[in-house]
Amino acid sequence: MRGVGEWSFLNCPNLVRFFGVCFSMGSTAPLMEYCKLGRLDEYLKANKSNMKLFNLIEACVALALALWHLHENNMIHGRVRCRKLMVYQHNEKGFIVKLTDGGVNTPHVDEDIHWTAPECYITKDRRSPEADIWALATTFYEIFAWGEPIPTHRAASELMKWYENGNRLSKPIDCPEEVYNLMIQAWIPDPQLRKKTQELSRDMNQLAYQLFNDSHERAYELVTMPTRSVSAETIVSSMGSGEF
Numbered sequence: 001m002r003g004v005g006e007w008s009f010l011n012c013p014n015l016v017r018f019f020g021v022c023f024s025m026g027s028t029a030p031l032m033e034y035c036k037l038g039r040l041d042e043y044l045k046a047n048k049s050n051m052k053l054f055n056l057i058e059a060c061v062a063l064a065l066a067l068w069h070l071h072e073n074n075m076i077h078g079r080v081r082c083r084k085l086m087v088y089q090h091n092e093k094g095f096i097v098k099l100t101d102g103g104v105n106t107p108h109v110d111e112d113i114h115w116t117a118p119e120c121y122i123t124k125d126r127r128s129p130e131a132d133i134w135a136l137a138t139t140f141y142e143i144f145a146w147g148e149p150i151p152t153h154r155a156a157s158e159l160m161k162w163y164e165n166g167n168r169l170s171k172p173i174d175c176p177e178e179v180y181n182l183m184i185q186a187w188i189p190d191p192q193l194r195k196k197t198q199e200l201s202r203d204m205n206q207l208a209y210q211l212f213n214d215s216h217e218r219a220y221e222l223v224t225m226p227t228r229s230v231s232a233e234t235i236v237s238s239m240g241s242g243e244f
Contacts, residue, residue, distance in 0.1 A: 010073060014066035016086055016100040032100065035086035040097055043087045044147035051146075053174065055095040057211065059085065059143050060179065061204045066099035067136055068197035071129045078102040078127040080135035081115060082142035110156035114138050114169070119191055121160050130191035136200070137186035144175035164189075178207050 010018075017033035037043055040059060044051065063085060070077055077084075079102035089096040117134035120126040142150070150169065154162065168187050171180040182203055185195045195203075 010069065010075075012066060012069040014062045014098055015069065016098045018101070030101070033088075033098070035088045035098060037087035037090060039083050040085035040087055041082040041142060041147035043090075044082075044143070047090075048146050051095075053176075054208070054211075055090070056143050056174070057179070057204070057208045058095045059097045060140050061201070061208055062097045063099060063136060063139060063143075064197060064201040064204050067132055068201045071132070071197050076102075076127045076129060077132050077135075080132055080139050082139050082147055085139075111152075113156050113159045113163075114150050114152075117191060118160070118163050118189060121164075128191070129197070130194055133186050133194050133197060133200070134191075136197070137183040138169070140179060140183050140186075141169050141172060141175075144172040144179065146174070176207075176211065178211075179204075182207075 016035065019031040019033070022029045022031055063080070067077060067080065077099070080099075084100050084102070085097045086100055087096070088098050115135040115138045116126060117128075117131040120128075120131050138150075142148075152159070166189065168184060171177070175183075182195065182200060186200065188194045
């Protein structure tokens with residue numbers, strides 16, 4: 001329960017709050033903040049017709065801020081996934097999602113490869129801030145794929161080789177190029193060169209403001225983004241261009 005105890009001292013609106021532990025019949029269960037709208041992946045699939053692109057941006061901003069807060073408090077999540085984000089509120093006031101705890105540190109399985117940083121393939125401990133950032137980028141992908149599972153047509157060993165050769169997931173149809181650019185920079189092979197959570201939080205906030213001028217009503221197609229110094233195409237071409 002050590003990780004749960006640490007979580008109880010965190011105070012961040014983007015994290016599911018922890019209130020205590022319930023002991024019953026020899027078992028224990030954490031008492032967490034109730035998010036009545038459930039898991040983000042399931043919510044996106046069921047409510048796509050009622051969602052705006054800005055809501056997906058909001059979810060990504062919340063995730064980046066939550067992970068930044070964890071890392072600032074010397075904590076590692078270890079299980080950043082779309083299913084670990086809970087929908088707290090969705091109405092005219094906004095779309096609020098919160099990151100819940102990573103749960104028990106169990107071994108990763110083949111299905112986790114997309115969220116596992118390449119440097120972790122041969123190590124027993126797959127938890128690090130840099131590995132969290134890799135998983136965050138894959139979770140961004142999930143969000144812009146509307147919570148749909150990432151299609152996997154390769155064995156885990158083949159996927160590892162595919163990523164090690166510099167290949168990356170292609171941009172989801174509804175993902176803005178600027179968000180995909182951030183994902184690519186979080187998928188850089190060298191963990192020390194990946195964007196930090198503070199940088200990702202800053203850039204996602206700036207992107208949200210630029211795209212929508214701090215308004216949910218402004219259409220993305222009407223906004224011209226300034227040219228960034230590093231493009232997703234430049235980074236992908238330097239890493240590999242295999243299609244998934």
